[in-house]
Amino acid sequence: MLRDITIGQYYPGRSFLHRLDPRTKIICLFLYMVALFTVKELQSFGYVLAFTAVIIALSGVPLKTLAKGLKPMWLLMVLTLILNFFMTAEGEILWQWRFLKITGGGVLKGVFMVVRLALLLNVTALLTLTTTPILLTDGLERIMKRCFIPMAHELAMMMTIALRFIPTLIEETERIMKAQIARGADFETGGLMAKAKSLVPLLIPLFISAFRRADDLAMAMEARCYRGGEGRTRMRQLRYRAGDGWAFAAVICFLVFVIVDRLWLKLFV
C-alpha cells in the first residue's frame, strides 16, 4: 500500500533521457511547462500529446509506472473536472437541475484542465524517474548558483537529504506498522476518530526514529568534516554532451511553435 507512493522514485535505466545532464532536464521541464500553459485550445493538445509521447518513449519508462504515479492525484483530477463542469457557463446547456447546470463550454474546459494536469504530473514525474536524487539536486544547485540564489548549496543539500529519506521513512513506517499489527493494532477499520487514534502507536515511534536518524546523520556528516558548500569540490562534474544540445533544440523549437501557433497560426481553432 505504501509502496505505491512514487514521489521522487527513480526508475533505473540507460535511456536517452536517463543520460541527459540533470540541468538540461530541469530547464527543459520548465520550458515544457511554459509551453503547456501557453496552449489555450483543447484541440492544440494534439501536438502537445504527440511531443509528450516522444518524450515518454525516449525515457524507457513503462506507461504502467507512469499511470501508477498519477493514482494518488486522481481525487484532485476528479475535483478539477467537477468544479469546471459546474462553474463554467458557456455554450449550450447540456443538463440542468435547479441552479446546477452543465454546459458544453464547461465540459470542454474540465477535460482541458484535467489533460493539462495529467501531462504536467506525468512529465514532472519523468524528471525524477530518470534522474537519481543525487544528480537532480546537483543540477538544481548549479542552476540556483547561476541565478545567484543565496544558500544554494544548503537548499540543495536539504533537498537531497529529504529525497534520500523518503524511502527510508516509508520502510520504517511499514516496519512499525507491522510490529503494531502483530500486537493487534488495526489501521484499516473504524470511523474517522478511531482511525486517527489508531495512528498514535505508529506516529510516535516514527517521530522518535526520525529524530534519532537526523541526529545520527548530523553526527556522521560532522565526523566527515562537512562544513557547507564553500570550497567544496565534487567527484563527478556535470558536463553537457551532444544529447543535451539536441534536447534543448527540440524543446525550444516546440515552445516557439506553440507560441507562434497561439498568436498567429491558430492551426486548430
Next chain:
Amino acid sequence: MPIVLQNLSYTYQPGTPYESPALHDVNLTIKSGQFVGLIGHTGSGKSTLIQHCNGLLFPMAGQAMVDNMAILPKSKDLKEIRRKVGLVFQYPEHQLFEETVALDIAFGPKTLGLDQGEIQRRVRWAMKMVDLDYEKFKELSPFGLSGGEKRRVAIAGVLAMQPKYLILDEPCAGLDPKGREEILYQLKRLNEKGLAIILVSHSMDDVARLAQRLVVIHQGHIVYDDAVRQVFGKAKELEAMGLDVPEVMKLMMRLKEKGLAVHQDVLTIEEGQDEILRVLGHA
C-alpha cells in the same frame, strides 16, 4: 496443531524493475512446544518467511496455515492468528510509544478487548516472564530505560497477548553480553513452559545452545531442516552459504586436525569440555 507452510513462494514488487524473489516453494511445519532455530545469510528470506507465519504477508503461491486456520488477506481468523503467533521484530524497542511501561505492554491485550482486571493480570505476568519488576517499572517511561530493558518491555508487549508460538527476529542484536544472556535465558524458560519458539539468529552459538531443531534458509530455499547436531555436521556446506558453526565445534575441528581423536559434533562448551577430558583419559 501446528504452523504449516506449504509450497509457499513470495516475490517483492513483482512486475517492476525492483522485483526480487524472496521465497521459493518453502515447506515448513512448526509444532507447538518446539524450539526452532532459523539461520540464513542476510537477504536469504528469513524475515519474509516469519512474516508469513502470522499474516503480515500473504503467500503468492502455496499456502500458510496456523492451527488449521488458513492465512488469507480477508480472513476473519486473521486477528486470532496474530494473537496465537507472536512476532517480535528486530529492534522491537522501536515500536514503544506509550507513556509508561505498563501502558505499553497493555496495548496488545487492550486490542483483544479484554477487561481491565485481565489486562492488569497479563501485564504483570508478561513483565515477570521477562524479569522486569512490576512495581519498579510500571510507572517509568519506556524511553528512559536502558537498551536491554527497552527490549524486554517490547518482548513483554508481545507476550501479553499470550501467544502459542513466539517468533523472534534477532532478539539479541546490539545488546551487551549480559543483556543477551538474560534474553536467551528467558526464552529457554518460556519454552519450558510450553511456548513454541522460533529464533532467528546470526549467532550459531545461541541456536546451538537453545534450539532442538535447526532450519537453514539460503536464497529463498530451505536447504536443511533437521536436528541441530545433524545440521552443524555439514560445516563445509554451511560455510559455502556464508554461515558458520558454533565456536566450540570449530575448536574441536582444530583439535582433530592436530591429532587429538575427539568427536566433532559437540554443541556447547560443557559438552566440549567433557569430550576433551574423555579423550585425554581424565573422565
